[in-house]
Amino acid sequence: MDTLKSLVQPILGGAGSSSMVDGMKLVVLGGTVETARRVSSSAWSHFVNSFFLTAHFSEEDYPYDWLMLWLSRRPEWQRSREFETTTRTTTPGTISKDDHEDEQDENGSDWVPGKAKTRVVFQPTFDSTHTIYYKGHWLRVKRSHKTDGSGSEVLSISVVARNNTILKSLVLEAKRAYEAESIHRIQIYFADSYGSWRWTDSRHKRPLTSIVLEPGVKEMLVDDTKDFLRSEAWYADRGIPFRRGYLLHGVPGSGKSSLIHALAGELQLDVYVISLSSSWISDSMLQTLMGRVPARCILLLEDLDAAFTRSTSRDEESTGSPETRTSTVAPAPISSSSRRGGRSSRRTRSARTDQDKLNDVNTLSLSGLLNALDGVAAAEGRILFATTNHLERLDPALSRPGRMDVWVEFKNASKWQAEALFRHFFPCTEGPAPWQGATEADAPLPGDDAHCAISDDRPPKVELDEDDEELNAIILGDIEVCTLGEAPRSGEAASQALQEPSSPTSSSASSLWTTLTRTSSWISTASPPLNLAPSLPSSPSSPATNAQQSPTNASDQTPASGQFGASNTSYIAPPVDEAIAKARHSARPLDPPSLARLAKQFADAIPEGEFSVAALQGYLLKHKSQPDAAAEGAAAWAVSEREMRERLRKEKEAREQKAKLERERRKKEAARKEAEKTELEKKQLELDKVKQELEAAKGQTGTTNETATAIASQPKDATVTDAKEDSDNGEKVEKENTSDDDSSDEDEDSEDGDAINGWD
């Protein structure tokens, strides 16, 4: 202290202010204490943290969602003094009756099914640590933002434990809870413009029974996809990429998307959707997205043709071949003629520039798409579904086996579909058949007495069973029979089956046969179970055989064969939900004969293959509580709908004709203006020429004047005449210079001016 005093003393000028010294003492003391406190606190926190195990869960990964759901269900939030409420759905999105058990609306009335209500969930707040007791351990939970600048969230869970078993158990429990919640729903992910998959929607599973397709199609798809999912080892053994592609093509509103939705529910797979018509989709983006789909999922490429519509629109001369389409993607070189300039080349250059700009924004090429589908980065185990309304626009390279193994064509509704739709739409007093509530694939098909149903008691996830001979036989039956349709290979039974479609059938039946034959010919190229050929004739009750028989059966359902209506047992109405049956918006349940009669009346009134199923559904929706009116009014609706379509078609044609005439008029106008311009240019050139000639004449006149002056000095007068023929108007520009005319240069200039004005 004396030292300090001796140091401070000179500064204070010897005044020796003791209060100043005391103040400084306090500052030094305080600083020392604070530093000691900080050091000890940091050391303590390091010491404590060294006992904690910490797991971090990033928002982009699935466990984050599992854990957030798990956390939101923890009772701790009821007591917590700090929590966050949100209506953002990161959970499977279920809003079940249970969620609303103790909810009442503002009026105090209970929540009713169908009434929209927003669920509020409680979550840990950001950047604060929450403590949760779990299985004898205290968990420290913290939500924060990543520090990498991405702004995405990370959830950190710490626990004092010797190993990470408790954390593993926590994640597993959260996963199970999540799956239990999502068991009745499918998760939809959409590709975003950053190359990531964003969870977008959670939808209730759509029962396959609600999809009305010709018999055999759904069954074939369900069997084929299930078989694929259980064949991983088979593919691996043979070195075949474990991927399968399905191409659903056909008219709009025929059920392509609905079928994929229903299949996803049936297979318990999430759906990852890429719309190829998105402007931001590029080769590299597609590659990234394909590499990021999980191993087991449905990857849906919507509007497959849209990508190539864009390509062709970039280059009208595109032939549609892969090379051409690919080449359109590369920036178009500016031709030498356009570099030269000139009006037309300038126009070309501006068009090229526009095209370059477009290419910069959108660089999806066919080769890029093909690579993404089956390149090294493409995920294994995924089921690819692609939809298109324009099959003809697809390149063969896209739809070859290996990329698109199974093709299914969707057409406008047949009479059979119309009847089935009606039966599905209106409730029936009779209870559901034993197989109802499972999948329609499990339900017997017409003529199938000993259908080998897949157990109703299915586990939530598709279990793989390599030794399922029955299923192998099913698939094999499809393959062999339908392959024989193109190249007979497998025995008498199949040959007979092949002959069946040649019998007179309805168009719907033959279309189905086409579908199955084409489909199965693809299947035959890649499906695994080849070792069971002899089992085909011995498995007549398999869905494969059903599929093989369905063309004939489908034809049996047509009015021509008298099987419509009451005797049509191939489509059984879904079970009646009591709540729906009682509700006012739904029709009173019909007894089976009435339902059959009305369904037949409805189907009879609907022309074969003229309206989409979506259109029929729209009509039925208008009469959802009046089945009689729906059946009776169907014929009139079909007529009015046809008339309306005809009117719309004519209006469209008229519009197109008008647009065409307008285009032609504009074209003519442009041509006229162009001709005028050319004419003007020509005149300008001629005028320039005349000017030059006048200039020359002026020079000559100058010389002549000199001569004239010389002559004028002579006794006899002389006259010099200069005349110019006007080539366009035939007017003659004549200039007379007499030898005694003392015209100056200015006079001649003014004459020139008059001549130019005359051109103008």
Ligand SMILES: Nc1ncnc2c1ncn2[C@@H]1O[C@H](COP(=O)(O)OP(=O)(O)OP(=O)(O)O)[C@@H](O)[C@H]1O
């Ligand atoms: N075969 C069908 N069975 C049951 N419902 C159908 C069927 N076809 C269409 N629908 C109904 O019509 C609507 C449109 O169907 P969906 O979107 O599946 O047709 P799409 O073929 O995918 O059409 P697009 O090609 O225009 O995308 C849905 O509400 C669906 O319920």
